[in-house]
Amino acid sequence: MQPRIVEVRKDILKKNDELARALRDRFRAFGLFAVSLVSSPGAGKTTLLERTLADFRDRSRVAALVGDLQTDNDARRLAAAGVPVRQITTGTVCHLDAEMVNAALADWDLSTLDVLFIENVGNLVCPASYDLGEALRIVLMSVTEGEDKPLKYPTIFNSSDLAVITKIDLADVVGFDRAAARQAIEQVRPGLETIEVSARSGAGFSDWIARLQAEQRARSADYLRAGP
Amino acid sequence: MQPRIVEVRKDILKKNDELARALRDRFRAFGLFAVSLVSSPGAGKTTLLERTLADFRDRSRVAALVGDLQTDNDARRLAAAGVPVRQITTGTVCHLDAEMVNAALADWDLSTLDVLFIENVGNLVCPASYDLGEALRIVLMSVTEGEDKPLKYPTIFNSSDLAVITKIDLADVVGFDRAAARQAIEQVRPGLETIEVSARSGAGFSDWIARLQAEQRARSADYLRAGP
Numbered sequence: 248m249q250p251r252i253v254e255v256r257k258d259i260l261k262k263n264d265e266l267a268r269a270l271r272d273r274f275r276a277f278g279l280f281a282v283s284l285v286s287s288p289g290a291g292k293t294t295l296l297e298r299t300l301a302d303f304r305d306r307s308r309v310a311a312l313v314g315d316l317q318t319d320n321d322a323r324r325l326a327a328a329g330v331p332v333r334q335i336t337t338g339t340v341c342h343l344d345a346e347m348v349n350a351a352l353a354d355w356d357l358s359t360l361d362v363l364f365i366e367n368v369g370n371l372v373c374p375a376s377y378d379l380g381e382a383l384r385i386v387l388m389s390v391t392e393g394e395d396k397p398l399k400y401p402t403i404f405n406s407s408d409l410a411v412i413t414k415i416d417l418a419d420v421v422g423f424d425r426a427a428a429r430q431a432i433e434q435v436r437p438g439l440e441t442i443e444v445s446a447r448s449g450a451g452f453s454d455w456i457a458r459l460q461a462e463q464r465a466r467s468a469d470y471l472r473a474g475p
Numbered sequence: 476m477q478p479r480i481v482e483v484r485k486d487i488l489k490k491n492d493e494l495a496r497a498l499r500d501r502f503r504a505f506g507l508f509a510v511s512l513v514s515s516p517g518a519g520k521t522t523l524l525e526r527t528l529a530d531f532r533d534r535s536r537v538a539a540l541v542g543d544l545q546t547d548n549d550a551r552r553l554a555a556a557g558v559p560v561r562q563i564t565t566g567t568v569c570h571l572d573a574e575m576v577n578a579a580l581a582d583w584d585l586s587t588l589d590v591l592f593i594e595n596v597g598n599l600v601c602p603a604s605y606d607l608g609e610a611l612r613i614v615l616m617s618v619t620e621g622e623d624k625p626l627k628y629p630t631i632f633n634s635s636d637l638a639v640i641t642k643i644d645l646a647d648v649v650g651f652d653r654a655a656a657r658q659a660i661e662q663v664r665p666g667l668e669t670i671e672v673s674a675r676s677g678a679g680f681s682d683w684i685a686r687l688q689a690e691q692r693a694r695s696a697d698y699l700r701a702g703p
């Protein structure tokens with residue numbers, strides 16, 4: 248039984264990788280900076296994204312895709328930022344895949360966008376294996392979750408380009424051990440840049456925005472160099 | 476592709492259900508009360524279990540199985556309660572299944588135990604479909620995760636026998652809306668009993684223990700009535 252599952256999974260992942268590569272090429276061709284956010288349920292992806300969209304919309308043409316098993320709660324929350332938002336409802340599937348992203352974008356004119364945020368289903372395990380064509384994958388962990396999460400979910404930290412520690416305004420009240428958390432990240436992914444933010448208090452928020460903008464600029468320069 | 480996956484999954488789930496039924500029969504034959512805990516990463520399963528084991532060990536012969544992708548951090552934490560603890564490391568598998576539980580119990584004499592706690596991998600999605608033979612499945616959600624989690628992960632709430640809202644000591648500081656959370660639970664699973672607890676402050680802890688003991692007594696009576 249087990250080998251058969253593995254084989255089917257490999258097949259699925261290979262197809263996903265191919266489609267993700269095609270998506271990445273399209274994003275690049277349109278000069279579109281695609282960023283995905285992944286975390287456990289309730290780590291604060293949507294709250295951070297609400298505030299981030301509101302900040303980005305004055306400078307960039309920004310949009311968001313949001314994945315959830317059920318409900319369009321997150322899409323409704325994000326739409327309040329006044330930018331295009333689309334919900335992907337996955338049913339029982341515990342992660343987004345490239346095909347879902349592709350389908351959700353089918354009738355969007357990508358030339359009208361500069362930045363696309365993709366919020367994955369809340370899950371630290373399954374999204375790790377699915378490339379979505381994003382230029383930047385960001386893993387979030389909140390101070391309330393415990394400092395050892397990177398050690399327990401190494402694959403998602405290994406496959407991410409940036410780690411964000413959220414709800415930093417609660418660090419003291421929950422007794423968050425910053426050194427232990429950073430050490431855990433460093434242990435599974437040496438050198439992974441880590442920033443701290445609170446979408447509620449605003450602490451670290453300008454650093455977060457600056458970091459995203461720097462990435463966006465770097466990618467744009469890459470895209471221009473690479474040509475059409 | 477899609478139908479093939481579904482078929483393989485159905486096959487896996489059927490095998491799991493059969494093995495779970497056999498496990499449940501064994502637990503019942505030994506008068507062993509098996510309880511599983513499921514939640515997102517960092518909702519506080521291990522912290523609640525640490526304190527619960529310490530409380531139970533004076534009255535009952537209690538043991539624990541703990542699932543994680545990587546690390547035996549949780550098993551080491553729980554072992555401090557001075558009860559038998561075994562870690563199940565799942566690698567990349569995002570949930571426990573009945574076979575893993577069965578294998579982990581292979582050389583344990585179940586007649587020496589009254590209560591077995593099974594802590595699942597931190598994941599609100601995938602564990603929902605896998606029966607572990609437990610008598611009671613408990614879903615935890617922390618006040619820091621957001622009140623709409625039951626609406627977003629309905630299957631796990633639907634397949635659970637009890638909901639526990641954890642970290643209730645943080646309710647005020649995170650602005651937790653108790654009525655909204657209870658309404659969300661009620662919406663996906665009308666009548667699901669919900670209790671609130673803080674393993675840190677001890678708030679609600681005696682209710683939690685009393686609830687478990689009542690369940691344990693009810694099951695014991697059932698087992699006696701059913702005979703060997």
